[in-house]
Amino acid sequence: MATPAPASQTLSRGIRILEILAEAHAALTIDEIAVRLDVHRSVAYRLLRTLEDHRLVARDAAGLVSLGPRMAALAAGVAHDLQSEALPELTAVANELGMTCFLAVLDGDECITLASVEPRHAVASVAQRPGARHSVTVGAPGKAILAQLPSPQWPAETAPRTIDDVAQVRTQGFATSHDEVIPTVRSVAVPLALRGQRPAAIAVVHVASAHDDREIAERLRRSAQAIAASLGS
Numbered sequence: 001m002a003t004p005a006p007a008s009q010t011l012s013r014g015i016r017i018l019e020i021l022a023e024a025h026a027a028l029t030i031d032e033i034a035v036r037l038d039v040h041r042s043v044a045y046r047l048l049r050t051l052e053d054h055r056l057v058a059r060d061a062a063g064l065v066s067l068g069p070r071m072a073a074l075a076a077g078v079a080h081d082l083q084s085e086a087l088p089e090l091t092a093v094a095n096e097l098g099m100t101c102f103l104a105v106l107d108g109d110e111c112i113t114l115a116s117v118e119p120r121h122a123v124a125s126v127a128q129r130p131g132a133r134h135s136v137t138v139g140a141p142g143k144a145i146l147a148q149l150p151s152p153q154w155p156a157e158t159a160p161r162t163i164d165d166v167a168q169v170r171t172q173g174f175a176t177s178h179d180e181v182i183p184t185v186r187s188v189a190v191p192l193a194l195r196g197q198r199p200a201a202i203a204v205v206h207v208a209s210a211h212d213d214r215e216i217a218e219r220l221r222r223s224a225q226a227i228a229a230s231l232g233s
Contacts (some may be wrong), residue, residue, distance in 0.1 A: 014038060014047050018056060018067065022131040027064035082197065083115045085230045089202070089223035090117040097211060097219060099204040102128045103142035104189070106198045109155040111142040114200075126185055128203040134181050137162050140189035143175035144201035148191050168211030175201075188213050190220040194231055202227070212213065 022029065028036075034044035048065060051057040055070035064212045093101040094117040102116035110125070112133040118125045136142040137158050146154055146162070147169040161202050169175045175189045189203035202224045204216060 010047070013039065013043075014051060017044070017047055018071070019049060021057065021065065021067050022129075025127075025129060025132075027060065027066040029064060043112070051227045073225070081231065082194070082200070082227075085227050086202075087117065088114055089226055090115060093117075093202075093204065093219055093223055094119045095121070095162050097204060097206075097209070097216060098125070099209065099216075100125050100128050100205040101220075102141075103192070103200060103202060103204070104145070106136060106145050106149075107133065107199045109136055111136045111139060111201075113143055122168060126182070126207060128205050138182040140175040140187035141201040141203040143169050143177070143191040144203070145199045147175070148193055148199040172217075173221065174213070188216040188220065190217055190224050191198040192224045192227060194228060209228045 009090055016037055017021045017033060020033060030044055030048060031041055033048070034041045048057060048059075052059065052068070057065050058068040059065050067069045083103070090101045090149045091105060093099075098119045098121070100116060100118045103114045104111050105114050106112075113128055113130050115130055116128045118127065122176065134142070135155070136145055137155055143162065146158075146166045151163075165175065168191050169191070173190065179185070181187070184207055185205050186207065186209075187203055187205045191200045192200040192202050194200060202220045209216070
């Protein structure tokens, strides 16, 4: 008889499934999830059934799996005050500049999107879904976050170019990136320092714009100051 997997391993795999679905930005088959999780299909199926029972994942008529409605409720409880204060500012920036505006925070060695708003009247915009994550060493919001940390707290694999970019962020007050996280996409971000909370950043993503980077950064900076003031930072 096979030895049951430790509870911690089961929990870890279940959490990893949620991360896989969040990173995919699309529904996946059970087989695709099993491959990405590196487990047998039957193991993936049992884990998914448990997650489905808790409405953390959902399956459509074709059997494709996506994040479930319960995830939205859980996400809303994360840094609730920060999200509540940030959303009006994100909305104002998105509609004023015609770009997707989002709030990113530090999560380990990664930069994770906590909340985002797409512009109301733009012909086309770049989606930046809450839960999206990437290494904090790439992208404008990652650099804006690193600028708030002493270098010993940076990931060990931080490239020399990123070190130079962060030094520039500290000088000019904002970060930029192009083709670093999503091909063809540009980003501008400013640091958002909040007392007692993880380093954060306010950022926009776009493909092309009539606004230059410094103008965008100045608009973001005003929103960052408003959020910090509302939270007493």
